[in-house]
Amino acid sequence: MKFNQLFTTALAVSLLVSCGTDKKQKSEDTKTETKEISMTEKETPFEYVVEQFADIKVLRYKIPGFDQLTLKEKKLVYYLTQAGLSGRDILWDQNYRHNLEIRKALENVYNEFKGDKNSEDFKKFTTYLKRVWFSNGIHHHYSNDKIKPEFSKEFLANALKDTKTELSKEAFEVIFNNKDTKKVNKKASVDNVLVSAVNLYGSDITNKDVDNFYKNVKKDPKQPIEVGLNSKLVKENGKLVEKVWKSGGLYGQAIDKIIFWLEKAKSVAENEKQAEVLGLLIDYYKTGSLETWDKYSIAWAKSTDGNIDWINGFIEVYNDPKGYRGSYESIVQIKDFDMSKKMKVVSDNAQWFEDNSSIDDKHKKKNVVGVSYKTVNVAGEAGDASPSTPIGVNLPNSNWIRQHHGSKSVSLGNIIDSYNNASGTDRLKEFANDEEEIELEEKYGALADKLHTALHEVVGHASGKINEGVGMPKETLKNYASTMEEGRADLVGLYYLYNPKLQELGLTDDWKKTGKTAYDGYIRNGLMTQLVRINLGDDIEEDHMVNRQWVSAWVFEQGKNDNVIEKLTRDGKTYYNITDYEKLHQLFGKLLKEAQRIKSEGDYKSAKELVETYGVKVDQKLHKEVLDRNSKFKSAPYSGFVNPVLEPVTDKDGNITDVKVKQPKSFDEQMKFYSKNYNFLPTKN
Numbered sequence: 001m002k003f004n005q006l007f008t009t010a011l012a013v014s015l016l017v018s019c020g021t022d023k024k025q026k027s028e029d030t031k032t033e034t035k036e037i038s039m040t041e042k043e044t045p046f047e048y049v050v051e052q053f054a055d056i057k058v059l060r061y062k063i064p065g066f067d068q069l070t071l072k073e074k075k076l077v078y079y080l081t082q083a084g085l086s087g088r089d090i091l092w093d094q095n096y097r098h099n100l101e102i103r104k105a106l107e108n109v110y111n112e113f114k115g116d117k118n119s120e121d122f123k124k125f126t127t128y129l130k131r132v133w134f135s136n137g138i139h140h141h142y143s144n145d146k147i148k149p150e151f152s153k154e155f156l157a158n159a160l161k162d163t164k165t166e167l168s169k170e171a172f173e174v175i176f177n178n179k180d181t182k183k184v185n186k187k188a189s190v191d192n193v194l195v196s197a198v199n200l201y202g203s204d205i206t207n208k209d210v211d212n213f214y215k216n217v218k219k220d221p222k223q224p225i226e227v228g229l230n231s232k233l234v235k236e237n238g239k240l241v242e243k244v245w246k247s248g249g250l251y252g253q254a255i256d257k258i259i260f261w262l263e264k265a266k267s268v269a270e271n272e273k274q275a276e277v278l279g280l281l282i283d284y285y286k287t288g289s290l291e292t293w294d295k296y297s298i299a300w301a302k303s304t305d306g307n308i309d310w311i312n313g314f315i316e317v318y319n320d321p322k323g324y325r326g327s328y329e330s331i332v333q334i335k336d337f338d339m340s341k342k343m344k345v346v347s348d349n350a351q352w353f354e355d356n357s358s359i360d361d362k363h364k365k366k367n368v369v370g371v372s373y374k375t376v377n378v379a380g381e382a383g384d385a386s387p388s389t390p391i392g393v394n395l396p397n398s399n400w401i402r403q404h405h406g407s408k409s410v411s412l413g414n415i416i417d418s419y420n421n422a423s424g425t426d427r428l429k430e431f432a433n434d435e436e437e438i439e440l441e442e443k444y445g446a447l448a449d450k451l452h453t454a455l456h457e458v459v460g461h462a463s464g465k466i467n468e469g470v471g472m473p474k475e476t477l478k479n480y481a482s483t484m485e486e487g488r489a490d491l492v493g494l495y496y497l498y499n500p501k502l503q504e505l506g507l508t509d510d511w512k513k514t515g516k517t518a519y520d521g522y523i524r525n526g527l528m529t530q531l532v533r534i535n536l537g538d539d540i541e542e543d544h545m546v547n548r549q550w551v552s553a554w555v556f557e558q559g560k561n562d563n564v565i566e567k568l569t570r571d572g573k574t575y576y577n578i579t580d581y582e583k584l585h586q587l588f589g590k591l592l593k594e595a596q597r598i599k600s601e602g603d604y605k606s607a608k609e610l611v612e613t614y615g616v617k618v619d620q621k622l623h624k625e626v627l628d629r630n631s632k633f634k635s636a637p638y639s640g641f642v643n644p645v646l647e648p649v650t651d652k653d654g655n656i657t658d659v660k661v662k663q664p665k666s667f668d669e670q671m672k673f674y675s676k677n678y679n680f681l682p683t684k685n
């Protein structure tokens with residue numbers, strides 16, 4: 001399972017990863033450019049945005065913590081990323097049978113073109129090629145529609161001739177014609193397998209063929225293997241057969257390279273367990289056995305000790321109209337040392353947070369255990385995870401393995417950071433009340449977000465107990481259970497964000513400034529800026545958005561008499577200004593107590609009243625104003641990433657002595673580099 005990009009604050013995104021998803025969000029929330037707090041960075045500021053074309057924005061990400069790795073760990077990361085990239089062309093071929101041929105031809109034209117590079121046709125050709133690179137094929141990565149070229153057929157025909165580039169007639173025509181228009185077609189009224197362009201089935205295979213074939217495959221009902229996960233189903237001499245993706249099988253040339261790098265990774269594994277896991281993955285790629293894949297998945301789910309982790313294989317089945325076959329992907333991850341340290345401090349002090357909470361003593365846990373939550377940083381992505389990437393992953397997918405052996409859920413911290421940083425400070429400047437608010441956000445915004453996430457996840461969800469005899473919230477609070485739970489966890493975070501304890505624990509150098517920043521940001525978002533994510537006239541529906549509004553609107557109203565939060569209008573624009581942080585802190589505590597009471601007593605009526613009164617309805621006039629103010633910040637709806645380049649430094653005997661991290665200059669440079677260095681498959685497979 002993967003969680004896709006959302007245009008929200010870091011906080012919102014990380015919470016969504018662990019507490020449910022709202023993948024449909026498209027518009028942008030406000031977020032500030034958050035400077036790294038580290039003072040060691042004196043070079044030119046990091047350029048998060050590489051370039052923009054069509055509906056795409058390409059970004060860069062840093063790899064925090066890479067320098068803290070030992071040489072052995074750096075080698076492990078390097079080998080794993082090489083393994084990942086070695087399978088890149090598998091995904092291209094899985095996506096569509098003409099993809100590799102078309103890419104090769106387009107790249108050759110791009111490199112060898114001698115005509116006018118400033119001509120409209122060539123510019124349009126370049127944009128098309130970039131879109132194809134971004135989507136790992138000629139179908140849009142998100143909509144699945146075939147990408148329409150804006151240059152003429154004649155232009156391409158001439159360019160192919162001038163550059164002596166070969167391209168079959170069928171592949172040439174398909175760029176322009178009306179065939180294979182959808183990569184995956186899941187409509188109910190059509191033969192999905194037959195009409196989907198994706199290359200996971202022979203072109204004459206029908207829905208019925210697939211159903212019949214898998215009806216007869218025997219599997220253990222208690223521990224079912226993921227049938228069809230690593231093969232293409234084709235007809236040979238009238239008989240249905242699976243062409244397995246393995247060494248010596250379909251895609252064997254690329255898989256052998258993956259195995260080569262995995263063997264090297266195994267030789268520098270961090271511990272025995274990890275080496276064993278890599279050994280199982282190698283066996284799986286050698287044999288194609290799905291029983292081995294399950295053994296691997298179990299061992300992988302249980303291997304949690306190292307600083308390095310990875311995802312590599314045929315994993316997600318979204319590209320198969322029938323949901324059997326996995327798209328190739330790889331993500332190499334490094335532990336987020338900074339966030340892990342913060343989480344640990346919070347977790348070690350979970351009982352203090354429980355004891356000192358504003359909730360009723362009878363609702364406090366005597367022995368609270370912090371919830372474990374993991375953020376990692378990405379060191380390299382490939383296949384279906386690149387350039388478009390998830391922001392969080394929860395694997396393995398096999399249900400019985402998840403139930404009996406557990407799973408790993410991570411959010412990709414540096415990817416989320418990069419999304420947020422790339423959006424700049426313009427929105428903040430538009431919606432913040434004054435200079436102080438902007439300055440605080442720039443200096444403490446990232447830290448406040450991280451601490452809120454840590455508190456929300458580690459102590460928020462762990463805190464409090466349900467009265468004896470009262471059912472679980474999903475039974476008692478029903479449709480309000482989720483927004484009540486998220487609001488309650490948010491409130492635990494808010495209550496402690498303005499607290500000297502954070503400084504005492506070494507989590508910030510200034511608890512007041514951190515708290516003020518967190519409160520400003522929460523109120524600004526909860527009362528105004530999150531509204532950019534819904535259409536005028538709509539109610540708020542998504543649980544997290546609902547909870548941010550009921551929390552913010554309740555404290556706003558409760559503090560009215562004391563003017564805790566004042567609502568100002570300047571030049572027809574609305575601003576919220578917090579005048580008394582101490583009183584706001586108390587109000588958050590009061591609401592936390594009430595939210596816990598509702599949960600502990602299973603008080604449906606109060607939950608309903610709180611949510612319906614404060615969380616759902618939107619002030620239409622304010623909403624329109626927010627949308628108008630936001631309309632000048634349009635940016636491309638889809639983003640993705642180039643990967644940092646990991647360059648081994650070797651001594652005269654060829655031994656790796658260090659691994660350097662460099663950033664690619666441009667998107668096309670990286671794409672050309674990958675196509676040149678990791679093309680292990682013929683154009684027809």
Ligand SMILES: [Zn+2]
Pocket residue numbers: 015018019456457461485486489
């Ligand atoms: Zn949560």
